[in-house]
Amino acid sequence: MGMGVVEVLRAAWIAGILPMIIASLPCSWLASFHGVVLGFAKRGKIMQPASYKFTVPQKFFCHFYVVAVVWTTLLLLTTWVYAYRMVPLVSESDLYSTLTSQLTGGSYIFSFNKSRLTPVEHRYKVWQSVFLLLLLEVQVLRRLVETIYVFNYSPSARMHIFAYLSGLFFYTAAPLSLCGSYAPEVFNFAANKVAEFIVKGRSRMPAIEFDLLESVSSLLKLGWFQCIGAAIFLWGWIHQSRCHAILGSLRERRDQVDEYIVPHGDWFEIVSCPHYLAEIVIYAGLLIASGGSDLTVWLLIGFVVANLVLAAAETHRWYHRKFDNYPSNRFAIIPYVC
Ligand SMILES: NC(=O)c1ccc[n+]([C@@H]2O[C@H](COP(=O)([O-])OP(=O)(O)OC[C@H]3O[C@@H](n4cnc5c(N)ncnc54)[C@H](OP(=O)(O)O)[C@@H]3O)[C@@H](O)[C@H]2O)c1
Numbered sequence: 001m002g003m004g005v006v007e008v009l010r011a012a013w014i015a016g017i018l019p020m021i022i023a024s025l026p027c028s029w030l031a032s033f034h035g036v037v038l039g040f041a042k043r044g045k046i047m048q049p050a051s052y053k054f055t056v057p058q059k060f061f062c063h064f065y066v067v068a069v070v071w072t073t074l075l076l077l078t079t080w081v082y083a084y085r086m087v088p089l090v091s092e093s094d095l096y097s098t099l100t101s102q103l104t105g106g107s108y109i110f111s112f113n114k115s116r117l118t119p120v121e122h123r124y125k126v127w128q129s130v131f132l133l134l135l136l137e138v139q140v141l142r143r144l145v146e147t148i149y150v151f152n153y154s155p156s157a158r159m160h161i162f163a164y165l166s167g168l169f170f171y172t173a174a175p176l177s178l179c180g181s182y183a184p185e186v187f188n189f190a191a192n193k194v195a196e197f198i199v200k201g202r203s204r205m206p207a208i209e210f211d212l213l214e215s216v217s218s219l220l221k222l223g224w225f226q227c228i229g230a231a232i233f234l235w236g237w238i239h240q241s242r243c244h245a246i247l248g249s250l251r252e253r254r255d256q257v258d259e260y261i262v263p264h265g266d267w268f269e270i271v272s273c274p275h276y277l278a279e280i281v282i283y284a285g286l287l288i289a290s291g292g293s294d295l296t297v298w299l300l301i302g303f304v305v306a307n308l309v310l311a312a313a314e315t316h317r318w319y320h321r322k323f324d325n326y327p328s329n330r331f332a333i334i335p336y337v338c
Contacts, residue, residue, distance in 0.1 A: 006180045006296055009173055013299035016166070020306035024313075040166075041311055043159035045260055046318045056164050058157035063164075065144035068171035072140055075175050076133040079182065082189045083130050084210055087123040089218045124222070129179035131219050131226055132290055135233050136175055139282060142241060150248040154258050170303075177300045178286065229289025236281030242266045243275040262323050269327075270335045272319050273312035277333050280305055309333055 023030065023037035044058050083089070176183060197205055243266055250261045267274030283301045290297045309332075316332035332338050 005176065005183050009177050009180050009296050010299055012169070012173060013177075013296070013303050016303050017299065017306050020310050024306070024310060038310065038314060040160050040162040041307065042314065043163055043311075044154070044157040046311070046314045047158055047160075054161045055158035056161055057153070057155075058159050059147070059151075059153035060159070060164055061151075061153075061167070062144065062147035064167040064171045065140055065147055067168055068140035068175070069137075069144050071172060072133060072137050072175040075179055075183075075186075076130065076137055078190045079126070079133060079179050079186050080130045080215065081208065081210060082186045083123075083126045083218075084215045085208075086185075086189060087126050089123050089127045089221065126182050127218055128222060128226065128290065129182055131222055131230075132178040132286055133175060134219070135230065135286060135289065136178060139233075139237060140171070142237070146241070146244050146248070150244055152248060152251040152257060154251075156258060174300055177296045178290070180296050181294065225291050226289045229285045229287070231285070232288060233282055233285025236278045236285060239267055240275050240278030240282065243268065243278060247275065260322065262319070262326060269330075271312075271331045271333055272316040273308070273333050276308040276312045277335075279308060280333075309338070313338070 019033075019037050020041075023034040047055070179186070243263075246263050246265050246268060250263060251257055251259060267277060271277055280301075283304045287297055287301050292298070312333035316330075319326050319330075
């Protein structure tokens with residue numbers, strides 16, 4: 001089952017990335033393919049009213065984050081309890097072993113060779129999945145609040161039904177990609193607990209012991225890759241929340257719900273889509289915190305980059321078409337590159 005989950009996830013990410021890469025190639029004979037891919041990806045201001053077939057309101061974005069919060073919370077809690085009960089990372093030998101492994105460029109840092117994991121490295125990787133899910137939880141909770149309270153979606157803003165379904169898929173597959181290799185053992189653990197509960201009944205079930213302080217201290221002992229990854233994640237997280245607050249503030253008056261304005265402030269001074277850039281920084285933080293040894297996490301960030309670069313390029317062109325005085329020094333998404 002383990003290989004099954006991981007393989008399905010990888011195949012899905014590749015199937016999502018390839019059309020976007022092909023559509024981005026600068027070949028004139030690919031123009032119509034580019035149009036088709038963009039037609040599925042367009043939303044909000046870059047979607048023309050003429051292409052309103054098979055669309056849903058853009059404010060349905062909040063459905064993505066409801067799914068993301070429920071699913072990420074479930075995975076986080078079960079993986080955390082599993083790690084605490086079955087693969088604790090607390091003994092001196094564990095710490096010595098993981099530390100030595102990191103200092104000597106251990107086999108699990110930026111290497112795809114998972115089969116060489118020792119039992120101690122395996123424990124470490126399970127705790128690392130808990131850490132990654134915790135970071136993702138912090139991100140999707142903020143995004144849920146923003147879609148409800150910060151953004152003022154225009155009543156006419158739409159997205160293609162395909163983009164809507166892809167978004168639902170994304171927020172199911174992304175949390176799973178951060179713990180996919182260990183998902184089967186976590187599911188087995190949870191299934192056994194549920195079966196035990198059904199057979200024994202609530203009164204005869206042993207209480208689940210869970211010391212929050214002890215398990216948080218295990219997370220704090222993970223290592224430098226997690227510290228650096230979390231710092232990069234936080235940097236992107238803070239800038240994305242600032243840029244979203246700026247976008248939300250553009251339509252504070254009731255009569256402005258359908259209006260588009262040139263945003264200013266924070267990373268908007270250098271790129272047209274700083275919130276997309278911040279999203280890439282957030283996922284880069286997750287990749288670094290994962291140690292870079294899991295191909296599934298690389299494919300996840302590949303999908304995020306391909307998707308957001310495509311949307312940012314179109315948004316940048318839209319700003320230039322719509323506003324004559326649009327700042328000429330802004331790039332689309334990556335400063336000084338594109
Ligand atoms: N991980 C991924 O693969 C992925 C994919 C997609 C999005 N996201 C993230 O989700 C977040 C939102 O994405 P999005 O595509 O919905 O962003 P968006 O199209 O920029 O829209 C965000 C909100 O801001 C409003 N807005 C945008 N530009 C405006 C302007 N110039 N004037 C006035 N209002 C403006 C939009 O209004 P309208 O209601 O009129 O559109 C909408 O309410 C981003 O941070 C992005 O990184 C992530």
